[in-house]
Amino acid sequence: MAIDIVRAENLEHALELLARDGAQARPLAGGTDLMLRLRAGRLAARTLVSIADLSDLAYVREQADRVELGALTRVADLITHPVYSREFPAGARAARDFASPQIRNRGTLGGNVGNASPAADNVPPLITFGATVTLQSKRGGRSMPIEDFFEGPGRTRAAPDEMIVGFQVPKRPGAFQFFAKFGSRNANVISIASAALCLRLDGETVREARVAYGCCAPVPLRARRVESYLSGQRLDERLIAGVREAVLGDIKPIDDVRGSRRYKELLVINATEDALRGALESVRKAA
């Protein structure tokens, strides 16, 4: 089946094409993932609406209380952007651990989110920052917390005529941030599992905890049990020792080609404990 690629002249044109062709059309950004789906015969679309050149949607903008990210911001540009790396070191770390230099030069943040892979490396940190995703269609715009955007592997709450245009990421001044990804090598692998934490600490007390895991559920997972287990508690070895039960209560990894369920459980438990020990150390160093 022949696929047509139509180059959108601007955002309005792109939304027009998506509205016209409905489920037959898909936005095409960097294409690093869509190309593989197309070749594997796993792409239902007949028309790909190329939005890669809509430079208005490639930006990192700093506001007083948040940072706005355009959907077409390339992953490579997140790593080096002074504002993103200063405000969201765990997000920059995830961008750096993502895929290969070549793919980071082409792949976009909106594409990584829109593909809705449970392994999307950029998503768990964004969940912990409280990021929202903004969708646009001819009918209008709407936003939702990024953790609510995913329905399952490759499935999102975006309607066929909607596309991701950007993200709002609240600043987390002073928060302890953590991201770790586990794979078979350091570069260019799909994660076996990943973990992100963002902790607001007051001395050795956890005021607010936000925790997310990749590859541990059909969607990138916000770990609410872990968050409530940690919130308001004193950060000490006893708290750290007890976190594994909360982690196991949240996650539902599956056995697959990249790793067994049990291995993924151990990876994210260890990562969570490492993060909490790192947070404790940073607090004690600062004191």
Next chain:
Amino acid sequence: MNLEEITLKINGAVRSAPMPSAIRLVDALRRLGYTGTKEGCGEGECGACTVLLDGRPVNSCLLFAKQVQGKEIVTVEGVGRGHPDGMHPFQKALVAAGGVQCGFCTPGVVVTGAHLCDTRPQASVQEIKEALAGNLCRCTGYAKIVEAVQVAVAELGKQS
């Protein structure tokens, strides 16, 4: 299959031919005679098909040619442009270091490595390895390739 005219700017030259709408850049390049670019895995894992797109290394197997019309594409054939003998110092250093064996990864390694030499001459060994992380070599390994980057950077420093 319906063909449409696809026009690409390759190594400074404008080239055009009727092709399928969704043709990959790697296939379009090879049809146009730029057969230096190789398809290895076809999945963005190996980097053999690396070209520069507007000055940045990308996998041409993951790009739709139609999306990159009008952009500057540099293939392995164009890396040496403007250098003595038409060879980039990294190409010469790769030969001298013995960084080529079967040669299949070499076009991608040359594109990525020459770009690294040109853009980040101060790169540490760790940074060189990270920059080359998207280029797999199954023959010589990486020591000689990393060494060639270091030699080429020194040579470029002397020239400037």
